[in-house]
Amino acid sequence: MSAAEVLRVMGDGKSLEDRAVPEGLGEKDLLELFRWLVILRTFDERAVALQRQGRIGTYPLYWGEEGTQAGALYACQEGDWVFPTYRQNSIGILRGVPVATILGWIRGYGGPAGFYNPRDYRVAPICVPIATHLPHAVGLAWAAKIRNDGTASLAWFGDGATSEGDFHEAMNFASVFKVATVFFCVNNQWAISTPVTRQMATSTIAERAAAYNMPGIRVDGFDPIACWKATRDALERGRAGEGPTLIEAYCYRLGAHGTADDPKLYRDDAETERWRPLEPVGRMFAFLSRLGVLDESTAEGYQQEAKRMVADGVKQLESIEQPGQDVLFDYVYSSGPPWTFQEGLAELESMSRQPEVEPPTPSPGPNTGDVEFPREP
Amino acid sequence: MSAAEVLRVMGDGKSLEDRAVPEGLGEKDLLELFRWLVILRTFDERAVALQRQGRIGTYPLYWGEEGTQAGALYACQEGDWVFPTYRQNSIGILRGVPVATILGWIRGYGGPAGFYNPRDYRVAPICVPIATHLPHAVGLAWAAKIRNDGTASLAWFGDGATSEGDFHEAMNFASVFKVATVFFCVNNQWAISTPVTRQMATSTIAERAAAYNMPGIRVDGFDPIACWKATRDALERGRAGEGPTLIEAYCYRLGAHGTADDPKLYRDDAETERWRPLEPVGRMFAFLSRLGVLDESTAEGYQQEAKRMVADGVKQLESIEQPGQDVLFDYVYSSGPPWTFQEGLAELESMSRQPEVEPPTPSPGPNTGDVEFPREP
Amino acid sequence: MVEALNKALHEAMELDDRVVLLGEDVAKTGGVFRVTAGLLDKFGDARVVDTPLAESGIVGTAIGMSIYGLLPIVEIQFDAFVYPAFDQIIVHAARYAWRTNAELPATMVIRIPFGGGVRAPELHSDSPEAFFAHAPGLKVVCPTTPSDARDMLLAAIAHPDPVIFMEPKRIYRAGRQEVPEDSAVTLGSSNGAGAELLSTARVARAGEDLAIITYGATVPLCVEAAGVLERQRDIQARVVDLRSIYPLDVKAITSSAAACGRALVVHEAPRTAGMGAEISSLIHERVMLDLEAPVGRVTGFDVPFPQFANEEDYLPSVERIVAGANKVLDF
Amino acid sequence: MVEALNKALHEAMELDDRVVLLGEDVAKTGGVFRVTAGLLDKFGDARVVDTPLAESGIVGTAIGMSIYGLLPIVEIQFDAFVYPAFDQIIVHAARYAWRTNAELPATMVIRIPFGGGVRAPELHSDSPEAFFAHAPGLKVVCPTTPSDARDMLLAAIAHPDPVIFMEPKRIYRAGRQEVPEDSAVTLGSSNGAGAELLSTARVARAGEDLAIITYGATVPLCVEAAGVLERQRDIQARVVDLRSIYPLDVKAITSSAAACGRALVVHEAPRTAGMGAEISSLIHERVMLDLEAPVGRVTGFDVPFPQFANEEDYLPSVERIVAGANKVLDF
């Protein structure tokens, strides 16, 4: 397969034909994977609504990228560690992180209301600064290799992230020490307003693996089964001591960069609409229906279950109080607070507490990227 | 030519056969290029001696790498900018930087006794931190492209430097903006004690260019003519708007990392000796002799001239006084000193001046890398 | 302030075609805060450039452009994303003049929207200015009013040495009415009309009882706190808006402290080794005998900037500033 | 001190097989300063690793190892080469506990040989400690004696939070005789016997007339200066060796200053926003009424560390310390 060729299993019912479901993915797996997609989609749509209602902060939606997340995660063993970015913000819920904790994080809560213990789920904290989590994933798999325990790691990152020095250093360390890390690049073709064609001179991301003597695999990022297959193979390679793999999940960012972003400023809606029919949830439903594995009512059941799950999380979120002032100090050190914290907290406690300001109601309008910027009146 | 193949023009008079001198390099050029080699070699050997005498500080010798420096520089136009590291410390003298200034820098002098105005020579300041000068070279050529004036840039760096994030970011910017930068990597196979095989998973550096859709050329780094040819082609490509090139000058670090380093701690002398016969100065002399272009007495003349040049520089250095205390403050800002400097200088001037401590006489012994470390008695 | 900055960029690019703009999302969208809006259309994509996502590469290539002779202006998208470029700034931008006998300073402006109060995600609210003040070779400035924003940005562009231009994003949208008129700032000369703006403080509110020294988004809060102090206890606080973080305007600082006999420093950044420590030390060292009380500090705490639901707990509030002032007044 | 550090590493790696060493040239050659000598032979190349030349990658992968549960020790080859890793240290190592409810701190030690006085090339003599003290979430320590070097390194390895371990390279070879005996430091517990070493200062010389507060390579110089003051004017200076740079031992600092009524802070790093500013502020804030004079500062200047022929002009010398002390004493 040439670097430009894209691994795909699911057709689109039209010009793209269906391929055989790869070995290792039985009917139960297919249904479970679909169920995961539905959970992610449900969370994402609900989160956008919550943001519109001002109940959470700026939200980096991932509508359309569910397959890159669920497919890759489904290929992991329970003990494997995954390293998400803001774009995989809710991947943790598939490993047991409470929905309310994820929503709490997006609501701007610190402490246990917004953060979890990564060891409980083998899910690293959501990484906001671009590409900086990649060396962590490498270090983790490297440590596992030193301990010879078969744990692998997987990190998601965007097309834009490949431009950062940390991407290079992580890829290089991983390949030199032959560690079991899967570099899962979600090439959604946009980094906020910058198209991938301005991000790099190669036509694919996969081919950049050559610089590290590492396999570079291109898959259809809208195809969860292809994502699963590539990841599964990469993990097996890694566990066999053959080193890391770069996977490029080629897709398209169907939504805005985040709820504060207006893509009309920099790209053509028509292009987005051309990609939309390939989105994974509807497509996998149709694919599994063609296979006779899934019917409408089962899918409906998944959806109900996911809605309940998210609704329960939202309810739980609303029952959680905004963290107190001590949250500023409580978790900075695990070795006990230095005297500077005691003085800081004392100063704070002598103040009347400011009530939490609700997130501002977003107004469509100027592009403010990451931040729901308070507008002047 | 495959990535692993190495461009070579000069044979070794034994198993490696001579190839045709590339077009564009006439007899006069060949002699001039050889003359440059002799100057660099002469400087390098003299600097080591000066260091042994305690007249300059730790010195990063380049014995054997003269061809990577002179060959590449000879391919540049006068207006092209070059960006050296500590390993190309004396490249400036081929562009008119006074020998005494280079020696002054190694003696630990600041101000005009150790630094020059890069614009006068299109030679950037000698770069000590690894790989950090690479984005500068890119920015310079990019600026020239914006101004459409045909200036190119060339940066030398080592095999170890390719591991740094700045290498990646510079290569990526250069390829995205298609600027006329030549990335000239001197793969001497060692980064202090770390062999290139532990630095990267690929077997060549040239092949890493693929990640940037950039040509990667491998040349014999002990062959100044091959270095010239690859650089000349790369500059032409760059000037034609076709973007940057990565050149890997494959050779071997025949000397220590620096005068404070003892390679016996980490590598086998026998290996070094196997590479030594390929060193460029004797080899180019033999090659030009075989061509009938150069004879003993002309070579002797070059050597005498180079010796005089360096000796004059040493004499000049000895006539230069150690910079006064104001050198600490005089050049930090070009916009006039802030009040903090006036106060600092006043404090300093009220002290009795410490006479300069001579650089310690080096003792062979524990490896201390970059620094001639003062030994306990 | 956004409009004022945008205006300054328009003027500078118009005046001098050596000025180029680099950054993430600065061209097509005009920056996530719209500071660079309209510049791409007017000056083209050779001079207004959406770069790859790599802060060290952005600053590093800007240094190369500066060596060539252009006047690059870099936008760092958010405060904490300057850290990947820290090495290039500290090791190269700051030391290029030093390495070239002051003949070839790395002339450039690095614009950094900074600070909290906009309910942003993690790492979008840091205040890194003290890092730069401690790194020799840089000028570090921070405007507070739209008028200063425009004039100081033009002066920074005209300045031969590298300038870290801190923009208090919390007050980006404040004071739109004050967009300033054209001034006589000339590019390419260190003696431009605005040069003194880069090293001198401004009195934001007059007073003789207490000197409140601050910069950036806390300036209006200090002015508000001064109003409270006036109403509550008839105290006239002088609010000094530093404008220049390095070098500090030591005369304005010490003379204000000495005149009032009491002083308070306010900033958002963590306390330890922040600018407040430097300012407090300078005052004590020089005019301790004129002081009736130790200099107070109201600052951020020594903790990571919190998740935004608690940012009001972290940020110096009017109440905390008043309390800090009272402590100094009642010493 | 080198021997003491080397001994501590041997002990720690023997005691706990989670300890791993990463860095440039740390394995085969035992580090450019020989601090890690002999460890490769004893513990093998899985645990003692010569890494590729990439500081951000080294610290970043060490964070990943720490998440897994290893105890990585990173060597940064020279002070100024920590800047490429600044982002990973500030943004991740320092904030990992904060992001995980303190359940998963990025337990690690980052060893940084720092400071001037060894006639090294450019960028091999920086003093970056204040950058780390201003970045919340880190412990920053600096031993001065071989005995402290060993005990503090063991305590740092045992400490759950990330520790920036500053090693004053100028005194690496001093005091070889004092190599300490084994102590009861236990790894993997924050309550190890040496924990208090990481937050408490030490009195390096007793005295009641002037408190000289310092850390690292200037400690012996301050002791020497104290001798000069005793001989010249019968002044007994107390020299406080901070050991901990963050958090500062505020009790030791303020009680010494108050007891003596006069204080001087000494360090190599540039003055503005350096640790001296913080220490001076703390003293004035808390015990100004006990002071007979403002706290003095003898520090490096606000300039890049000079080329080494002039490093003695930059470094605080005994003469400058004595002059600074006299200024405080004669106020």
Ligand SMILES: Cc1ncc(C[n+]2csc(CCOP(=O)(O)OP(=O)(O)O)c2C)c(N)n1
């Ligand atoms: C170091 C750093 N620089 C800048 C940003 C601001 N930023 C947030 S998302 C983003 C674009 C990322 O694009 P990509 O890597 O393609 O991921 P995607 O958002 O498409 O998932 C930028 C520039 C950041 N978070 N971190």
Ligand SMILES: Cc1ncc(C[n+]2csc(CCOP(=O)(O)OP(=O)(O)O)c2C)c(N)n1
């Ligand atoms: C950022 C940085 N890290 C570490 C060093 C210390 N150091 C100096 S030279 C060197 C090895 C460089 O190897 P290579 O790039 O192959 O160049 P060579 O010395 O072989 O010419 C190292 C690690 C440095 N100068 N800069």
Ligand SMILES: [Mg+2]
């Ligand atoms: Mg993207």
Ligand SMILES: [Mg+2]
């Ligand atoms: Mg090398």
